[in-house]
Amino acid sequence: MEKVCVLGAGSTKYGKLSESIADIATQASIGAIESAGINPKEIDASYIANVFGVADKQVHLGPVLMSRLGIPDKPSLSIESACGSGSVAFREAFANVAAGFYDCLIVTGVEKVTHTGTEWTTTYFAYCSDFFYEGQAGASFPGLFASMARAYLTEFDATEEDFARVAVKNHENGLLNPKAHMQKKITIEDVMNSAVVASPLKLFDCCPFSDGASSVILCSEKFAKEHNKDYIEVIGSGRGGSSAALQGREHLTTIPSTKIAVEKAYKMAGVTAKEIDFAEVHDCFTIAEIIDTEDLGFFEKGEGVVAVREGRTKLNSDISINPSGGLKSKGHPIGATGVGQVVEVFDQLTGKAGERTVKDAKIGLTHNFGATGASCAVHIFQSV
């Protein structure tokens, strides 16, 4: 297997954007190409992560993007895996470079949904559930994670204030990220007093609906060395799956796909959870970050909430969780999110993260899933 490197990374700001989906995908891609210092003609193929292109009147986005980048002859593949689309596209690109099929690929994730309004965005997202059992019965995505939150409150010594601490922490980190959607300091009281969306989750327990795009250049080690730019190495990659509906899972407070994916990624990388300096995890809701940090092996089951309460997941504490601000503060343009996590790791490990830099970090992990964790991908990166 070839060594795979990330040679460049770019993102738009996340938030409510006025440009078209094709425009924002192009901006992020140009950012990645410029960062890598390559000519677009060196790109062999592209992987595009997107879920709701139809909402902005553009599907089959790959050829549109390739045309704008001056390489309409290069093949592209669009990948949909709900909120995990970005990391799944990254994984497919990784596998193709690792196998030696390609030397240089671009992976671009993009989403444009905010113009559809809260009701329709909520509705579209519900289509990512096991619709016969969940969406059809009125379950929203906040509702499904709220069901996991209720189970966690029932099973472990946790409170709604504990969940709020995740939001407060991630907003603190997001304040240091100029591309974050929600650049706003909040308090536990702000979270507790925000409107209930799906009990026990309140508005500030939920990530925002965001527009945005992120892009990275993946390549072989040989290609990276020839280009005289900072790059990082992908040392682990794992994927996993879970029952599509919550009802089919053995435990309601753990996400099986995360455990399967991370075990494979740790094994490939030859590292353990203890060696991870920081992680970008899928905190679509506050409860999700707590469950993620347990499933990824950073804390024992039921201890993730204690770690948050004790501030052990803050920037430059025991393990920095979501230094970018996470989905909660940085935002969640669902097709872009998994790629955006890689952009953050690239920035962190190449000294471009500014005030939110995780000190002396060498190894970073990304964790991104689709829906309630029905699909998941985990990647581990190392500075070079």
Added chain:
Amino acid sequence: MSVEEQLIENAKQGKLLTHKCTNCGYLHLSTAYYCLKCGSKGFEDVLLEGTGTIATYTIITVAPAGFEKYTPYAFVVMLLDNVELRISGFMPDIATPAELPVGTRAKITGFDERGIIIEKQ
């Protein structure tokens, strides 16, 4: 009739259609076509009483399109009586967590545009 249609017709009678693996005996919801445990394809239909206890739930105030007129309502996951199997559904007219402690007894009462309907017993 498709498997989903059969499940719906039984839910309208307050019952839950399930599939029991004829090879290993593992019980599934009837939308399973291969056994989760052994991979076999042979199933026998087992019709369960749609009764159980609430395993977890949420009360939804910001609803997807078509559900605004029902808010607040609960989306529930129910553990069925006497088996290791859960089913989720729509529970009408629940406004506060105090009305629905985890463990509350409940039953399937129908199926309509709100999916499988589950009500407190």
